[in-house]
Amino acid sequence: MSVSKQDQDYLKKLTVLYVEDEKDSREQLTEFLRRPVGTLITATNGIEGLEAFIKHQPHIVLTDILMPGMDGLTMAKKIKEINPMVPVVVITAFEQTDYLMRAINIGISKYVTKPVNSYMLFENLLECAHLLRAEEQLSLQHQHEIQRLEMKHNETMSILSNGIANDFNNLLQAILESMPLIRLSADDMGRHYIDMIEQYTNEANVLAERLNTLGNDTVTRMKSGQLIPLIKRIIEKGIKDSAVTCSFDCQGKLPNIKFADYMLQQAFESLVENSMESMPSGGTLHLEARMTAVSEHDALLLTPGNYLHLSLSDTGAGISPADLPKIFDPYFTTKGKDTQKGKGLSLAICHTIIIKHGGFINAESVVGKGTTFHIWLPGPK
Numbered sequence: 501m502s503v504s505k506q507d508q509d510y511l512k513k514l515t516v517l518y519v520e521d522e523k524d525s526r527e528q529l530t531e532f533l534r535r536p537v538g539t540l541i542t543a544t545n546g547i548e549g550l551e552a553f554i555k556h557q558p559h560i561v562l563t564d565i566l567m568p569g570m571d572g573l574t575m576a577k578k579i580k581e582i583n584p585m586v587p588v589v590v591i592t593a594f595e596q597t598d599y600l601m602r603a604i605n606i607g608i609s610k611y612v613t614k615p616v617n618s619y620m621l622f623e624n625l626l627e628c629a630h631l632l633r634a635e636e637q638l639s640l641q642h643q644h645e646i647q648r649l650e651m652k653h654n655e656t657m658s659i660l661s662n663g664i665a666n667d668f669n670n671l672l673q674a675i676l677e678s679m680p681l682i683r684l685s686a687d688d689m690g691r692h693y694i695d696m697i698e699q700y701t702n703e704a705n706v707l708a709e710r711l712n713t714l715g716n717d718t719v720t721r722m723k724s725g726q727l728i729p730l731i732k733r734i735i736e737k738g739i740k741d742s743a744v745t746c747s748f749d750c751q752g753k754l755p756n757i758k759f760a761d762y763m764l765q766q767a768f769e770s771l772v773e774n775s776m777e778s779m780p781s782g783g784t785l786h787l788e789a790r791m792t793a794v795s796e797h798d799a800l801l802l803t804p805g806n807y808l809h810l811s812l813s814d815t816g817a818g819i820s821p822a823d824l825p826k827i828f829d830p831y832f833t834t835k836g837k838d839t840q841k842g843k844g845l846s847l848a849i850c851h852t853i854i855i856k857h858g859g860f861i862n863a864e865s866v867v868g869k870g871t872t873f874h875i876w877l878p879g880p881k
Contacts, residue, residue: 503536503626507626507629507630508536510629510633511536511537511538511625511626511629512536512537512538513538514537514538514539514558514559514560514629514632515537515538515539515540515541515556515557515558515559515560516533516537516539516540516541516558516559516560516561516562516625517541517542517543517549517552517553517556517558517560517561517562517563518530518533518540518541518542518543518562518563519542519543519544519545519546519548519549519552519561519562519563519564519567519572519575520542520544520563520564520567520591521544521545521564521566521567521568522564525564525614525616526542526544529562529591529616529618529621530542532618532621533562533625536622536625537625539556539558541556541558544567545567545568545569545570546563546567546569546570546571546572546574546575547569547570547575549561549563549570549572549575550570550575550578550579553579553582554582557583558586559586559587559632560586560587560588560589560625560628560629560632561576561579561586561587561588561589562588562589562591562621562625563575563576563588563589563590563591564590564591564592565590565591565592566592572590572592573590573602573603573606573608576588576590576603576606576608577606580606580607584607585635587609587610587628587631587632588606588607588608588609588610589608589609589610589611589612589621589624589625589628590603590608590610590611590612591612591613591614591616591621592611592612592613592614593613593614593615609624609627609628609631610624610627610628612624648801668704669705672701672704672705675697675701676698676701676702676705679694679697679698679701682694721760721761721762722758722759722760723758723759723760723761724756724757724758725756725757725759725761726754726756727754727757727759727764727808727877728748728750728754728787728789730761730764730765730768731768731787731810732748732787734765734768734769734772735768735772735785735787738769738772738773738776738785739772739776739785742776742782743779743781743782743783744776744779744782744783744784744785745782745783745784745785746784746785746786746787747784747785747786747787748786748787748788749786749787749788749789750787750788750789751789751790751791754789754791754808755791755808755879755880756880757808757877757878757879757880758878759857759877760857763853763856763857764853764857766849766850766853767849767850767853767854768812768850770846770847770849770850771812771847771850771873772785772812773846774846774847775812775814775816775871777816778814778816778817778818778870778871779814779815779816779817783814783815783816783870784814784815785812785813785814786811786812786813786814787810787811787812787813788810788811788813789808789809789810789811790808790809791806791807791808791809791879792806792807792808792809792876793805793806793807794806794807794876800860800876801860802858802859802860802876803858805878805879805881806878806879806880807859807876807877807878807879808876808877808878808879809874809875809876810874810875810876810877811872811873811874811875812872812873812875813870813871813872813873814870814871814872815869815870816870816871817867817868817870818865818866818867818868818869818870818871819863819865819867819871820867824863824864824865827847827863828847828848828850828851828861829848830848832847832848854875854877857877857878858877858878859875859876859877859878860875860876861873861874861875861876862874
């Protein structure tokens with residue numbers, strides 16, 4: 501049978517669980533199945549099979565029906581409750597109607613009878629692989645569409661932020677330039693209020709600079725160098741005098757990349773601050789750094805190539821699934837509103853800085869266990 505190179509490569513990425521209680525049958529098919537698939541896991545009954553599925557999360561399940569402890573269809577039903585999308589192929593010597601009806605009701609993908617024809621089994625395996633790849637492509641297209649919409653939204657926000665920041669700066673400058681003249685004719689109480697006005701005006705100026713960062717389309721003062729030492733210093737400074745500990749897992753000597761240190765410093769200070777706020781009673785902040793290849797098949801709006809992949813993980817409170825998609829939106833915060841100016845801009849600015857470097861950032865989180873920020877930055881050409 502002729503199999504395309506694309507099919508061969510895809511099968512080698514898959515993990516398959518094979519459950520069979522008869523030793524001779526299991527050994528015979530195990531030898532056959534090991535060749536086309538990436539990883540083959542075997543089990544001798546439904547109980548073992550279910551445990552193996554939970555532990556390894558295979559892409560495809562092949563199972564006999566009649567087995568001691570737990571039959572194959574009962575196991576398949578429990579597997580489908582965990583992951584309804586996983587293809588399950590039933591292998592059995594029985595062709596009775598009640599088994600077929602149970603299999604259909606459970607959602608079994610394929611049905612192969614004993615003695616097993618290896619050609620037919622492989623055909624079924626390949627059809628399951630095609631189904632998985634089609635679902636994967638649909639998911640990838642969906643992710644790309646979401647990311648394109650986010651990019652369009654961010655472009656609109658950048659234009660708006662830049663215009664507001666420029667107008668805001670002009671107004672603030674006029675106020676600050678008037679203060680010395682007003683101070684000359686003011687009494688002590690007047691000078692006190694002038695000091696307060698200057699203080700709030702300077703705070704507003706910092707806010708305007710943040711808005712300008714969101715709106716500015718260019719990154720200046722780029723240099724080639726090692727980024728990890730800068731991030732380590734930021735983390736160590738951020739956890740100083742706290743109950744938080746840090747750890748690092750950086751893959752050997754990483755290559756130099758081009759970046760604007762003053763901008764990435766601001767971005768990683770925001771990430772560290774966000775993690776620290778989620779761990780008021782202490783915890784761990786962990787940094788991993790690896791070079792990785794990004795292809796057009798990855799669910800990332802990045803040009804294919806080599807990237808520095810950074811993962812910053814904390815053991816804090818985590819972010820709810822409802823809030824997670826909104827954390828990079830300007831002025832979104834889960835901490836409530838108070839008098840602190842610019843709250844809710846830090847992660848939005850961090851996102852903008854990473855994007856302007858030609859990179860990408862996203863986050864994953866589990867409530868009660870912590871959050872991991874993933875950052876990709878272009879590697880050397």
